[in-house]
Amino acid sequence: MSQRAVTSLTNPTVKAVRALHLRKERDETGLFVAEGLKAVIEGIETGHAPAILMHGPDATVHPLAKTAVAATLSANGEVIEVTQEILAKVSRRDNPQAVVGVFRQAFRPLSALEPAASPCWVALHRVRDPGNLGTIIRTADAAGCGGVILVGECCDPYSVEAVRATMGSIFAVPLSQASEAEFAAWRDGWPGSVVGTLLSAEVDHREAAYAKPALILMGNEQQGLPPDMAALCDVNVKIPMRGRADSLNLSVATGIMIYAAT
Known part of the structure; x- marks a missing residue:
């Protein structure tokens, strides 16, 4: 030009x-x-x-x-x-x-996603922190995930803060947006396991059976997965806490789950 x-x-x-x-x-x-x-x-x-x-x-x-x-x-x-x-x-x-x-920007509709393209995908419900979101996108790229789906009211993956945290992976990872209702309807056709994390879950994240492709559904930083989202999961798992901390940073927890599922 x-x-x-x-x-x-x-x-x-x-x-x-x-x-x-x-x-x-x-x-x-x-x-x-x-x-x-x-x-x-x-x-x-x-x-x-x-x-x-x-x-x-x-x-x-x-x-x-x-x-x-x-x-x-x-x-x-x-x-x-x-x-x-x-x-x-x-x-x-x-x-x-x-x-x-x-x-x-390059958001993809849910209908354009091909679950079989990767053994692991990530869905984030109402994620609030752009730094967490950017780090998750970077981790999803590193692990070869098929894409990241933003469910409900999330922070913007294209904000300067989120893009910085992706370290360039913003271009490599397919991104989609959906309302809770749209995601729930689309999830019904998912061919593998939908896996959530809950502090109250009884199954260790290392012991769960993940049918590929696995869709990891994570809740937000404050509340985790609400009951309606947890109900969409085939299995809910916990990441054991051995020290005094009772929870993990969202991006760290998501990274652990991605590698457990792959």
């Missing part, structure tokens, strides 16, 4: 990219921000070229930055050289990354 230089914080494109820190703007535009050359290249390598690529004055000397520029232009995106001050404002960091990409 074009290459140009921008030095003004009041430039309309700069203001539009800064506004993507707001969920309302992300929802309305279908765009999100990914920071850093690693994340941008991850997007490109998985078929997601930036709609806008912003880079600092010296960034393009890096061979991968040249690759990012070429891929953006090839996909009719816009490449903009900006100042450090603009990068700091866009990322809301004092020491910003030298490259920032604006990408299109």
Whole structure:
């Protein structure tokens, strides 16, 4: 599309990219921000070229930055050289990354998911913390999970905080959204086990029989799985607590369950 230089914080494109820190703007535009050359290249390598690529004055000397520029232009995106001050404002960091990409969100409908494509999938009910969500997406990617399904009112996986925590895996893991009712109806056709975690469960997570593909259903950070969600599970399991702590961080617990099921 074009290459140009921008030095003004009041430039309309700069203001539009800064506004993507707001969920309302992300929802309305279908765009999100990914920071850093690693994340941008991850997007490109998985078929997601930036709609806008912003880079600092010296960034393009890096061979991968040249690759990012070429891929953006090839996909009719816009490449903009900006100042450090603009990068700091866009990322809301004092020491910003030298490259920032604006990408299109890529939610998939439940009907497009293929359970047999992976032995393990993850569903999260009303997850609240973007750091947890991003870490879970990264773990799901590392373990080769088929995708992550967000059930009910969840935090936004395309928020800057969540995207940072994915370390580039935001582009590799299929994401879906569903209401509780939509998920319950879709779950009826699941060919393997649906597995939940409950503190009151009696089955150890290492001893349960997981029929592949396993769908791991996790509750949120405060309340865990509510009764209506737990009722959707073929089996509910517990992760033993041996010390004084009575629960685990959601992303840690989900990681344990993913590897137990695979």
